[in-house]
Amino acid sequence: MKRYLILEDGSVFEGNAFGSPSESTGEVIFTTGMTGYQEFISDPSNCAQILTLTYPLIGNYGINPEDFEAMEITLAGVVVREWSQQPSNFRSQRTFGELMEERNVPGIAGIDTRQLTKLLRTHGSLRGKLTAAGEQPNVERIVEELNAWSLPHDEVSRVSTLRPYPSPGRGSRVVLMDFGMKHGILRELNRRDCDVTVVPYNTPASEILAMQPDGVMLSNGPGDPTDIPEAIQTVKELIPHVPMFGVCLGHQLIALASGASSFKLKFGHRGANHPVKDLTTGRTELTSQNHGYAIDLASLEQTDLELTHIALNDQTVEGVRHKQYPVFCVQFHPEGSAGPEDSVHLFDQFITLMQTAGKAGKQHA
Ligand SMILES: NC(=O)CC[C@H](N)C(=O)O
Incomplete structure (x- = not known):
């Protein structure tokens, strides 16, 4: 199902939904680590943020029970180019997408994360919204909403x-x-x-x-x-x-x-x-x-x-x-x-x- 990432400056990225079907709002940030996605998504420092993972294939060694940095996943969402549905690692017990679904974190795949990152590097971090899976968004209204929305202070x-x-x-x-x-x-x-x-x-x-x-x-x-x-x-x-x-x-x-x-x-x-x-x-x-x-x-x-x-x-x-x-x-x-x-x-x-x-x-x- 389709999902959109809409930014406060009016940029719209169209992709495919995975994880939770719900919508979500947060500060959109990016991380450039080529490995370590499990540690990154479970780091409580990213609470309430929408995390872009710049490495183009995420989830290729799956999710294992040992590498969590915290048991709760408190991210507002994840943005990837592609996630692997067939992980290969002896420690892997489930896929990246299964984890996102189980922990109710909305994800969007098929995004040009390089273009998004260049945008974030030029403008600085931006507020963004991941729309509900399958929903056709009213971009103008969402941009207005985002401009009125302020970052949380109670993380x-x-x-x-x-x-x-x-x-x-x-x-x-x-x-x-x-x-x-x-x-x-x-x-x-x-x-x-x-x-x-x-x-x-x-x-x-x-x-x-x-x-x-x-x-x-x-x-x-x-x-x-x-x-x-x-x-x-x-x-x-x-x-x-x-x-x-x-x-x-x-x-x-x-x-x-x-x-x-x-x-x-x-x-x-x-x-x-x-x-x-x-x-x-x-x-x-x-x-x-x-x-x-x-x-x-x-x-x-x-x-x-x-x-x-x-x-x-x-x-x-x-x-x-x-x-x-x-x-x-x-x-x-x-x-x-x-x-x-x-x-x-x-x-x-x-x-x-x-x-x-x-x-x-x-x-x-
Ligand atoms: N990882 C952290 O402790 C981050 C500290 C602080 N929240 C920051 O973003 O600068």
Whole structure:
């Protein structure tokens, strides 16, 4: 059945419906990873967005039980050139389309994703609507609707855990604040034997400190980081007291809590193999990225943070550390999933930081 993707600028893309038959509205974004579609569609950071996958054949190695980054799929929709109905991989248990159908996510196939991506790169991310399967749309009315529609502001509360839960280990005690966590982060902490407690995004600093953690990890998550001022306040209160490591949204929160400011990128950084220079070592690492906002470089001047990582494609801020406290963070995804894993050593750095701070007699008690 036919389905249309209509954008706020009046562009109309005609394709074939798959997944859920319902209509859906969201910010249309694109990711360029050649593999990793399962991780990408299940990353809660993409909550309420319509995701274009630029690689021309999606689903060719199917869907398996292990590679989900979260069990819920919170995307507003997916846009592909072609999806494979006959996946080939020993781990595959169902097709990409079956998953979209089961999880009620509308999809459109047969789209010239290259043309769509060029449009998004020229105009910046655009609001868009996927029409209901088989429906003949009134384009003028939909464009009007889209221009009046504003992006949601409550995505973190939709995807964060509602209750704390443990993921035990015998090593460092870590409180992991869940803003819409990718499982890869928990996996890397557990791999290092951390004794992790995952807590909701709105847990107050006093409750976190009462758990006497060796360190606090701030996860990735969806939306504009300024939408969660309560979390920014919590992070501000935690910084002087406990070693901290932030990833993606977690990085943005540390920067905002330190007095820096954020802005929306024209079309975001999404995909694998984004080169980032580590200014502390001079090394360039290939990184997995998925963000639509960034920290303003000039605004770091008014903070106690120093720049540690920079994006080589557009020179935006990719990582900072605190000049006084054992607190650091990166805008990219060191946990990879889907790779590359060049930066996974940052989790070791976090472990060392927690151990050193602990030996120093808990200056942060
Ligand atoms: N993956 C993330 O944590 C993304 C952070 C934030 N939602 C952004 O788009 O910039």
